[in-house]
Amino acid sequence: MERVIDGPSVRTLAARAAGAGGVPKLSFTLEVTSERYFRLGATVKSAHNGGMDPISPLEQALHAARALVLADLVAGRVAEADVVSLVEESVVQRRWWVEQWPEGAQYVAGLVAQDVQDALLERYGRWPLCPVCGTGDPHALEVQPELGPDPHWVCSEAGVKVAALGSLGDALGGAAPS
Numbered sequence: 001m002e003r004v005i006d007g008p009s010v011r012t013l014a015a016r017a018a019g020a021g022g023v024p025k026l027s028f029t030l031e032v033t034s035e036r037y038f039r040l041g042a043t044v045k046s047a048h049n050g051g052m053d054p055i056s057p058l059e060q061a062l063h064a065a066r067a068l069v070l071a072d073l074v075a076g077r078v079a080e081a082d083v084v085s086l087v088e089e090s091v092v093q094r095r096w097w098v099e100q101w102p103e104g105a106q107y108v109a110g111l112v113a114q115d116v117q118d119a120l121l122e123r124y125g126r127w128p129l130c131p132v133c134g135t136g137d138p139h140a141l142e143v144q145p146e147l148g149p150d151p152h153w154v155c156s157e158a159g160v161k162v163a164a165l166g167s168l169g170d171a172l173g174g175a176a177p178s
């Protein structure tokens with residue numbers, strides 16, 4: 001019994017275990033698990049291919065969010081393959097989120113838009129650029145409300161609603177330079 005690990009070592013190991021494990025790792029595992037589950041589910045669903053199961057309101061909200069954000073990416077001519085994958089990543093994460101909080105379904109579109117905006121800012125730059133202000137530094141539109149239904153693109157500099165999410169193409173009109 002004297003040959004077991006001495007006290008200080010045990011405490012160090014325990015501290016390491018606590019530091020390395022704990023909540024962050026657990027939530028990461030949960031997220032990965034749900035991602036796998038839903039990817040599997042999507043595969044099974046498309047294999048069935050009959051529309052026999054009604055699409056849940058949650059799935060409808062996620063489909064709508066994806067479609068709206070993709071429409072605005074297309075309008076801004078940034079819907080390249082790797083950008084589309086950013087949308088998919090966000091949808092996967094928000095699917096998990098809204099599973100935990102179904103009342104948030106109507107907020108998902110605005111959140112996906114903001115996720116994609118943040119991801120684009122890191123990798124590409126500001127999106128979507130404000131089409132309203134002709135002068136001054138180029139600036140991005142913001143999603144308002146940040147957490148609410150019926151999200152819009154808003155220019156905070158001019159203080160105007162530019163377009164509903166998904167309708168950015170209308171705001172850009174035919175005036176966008178190619």
Ligand SMILES: [Zn+2]
Pocket residue numbers: 130131132133139155156157158
């Ligand atoms: Zn502006």
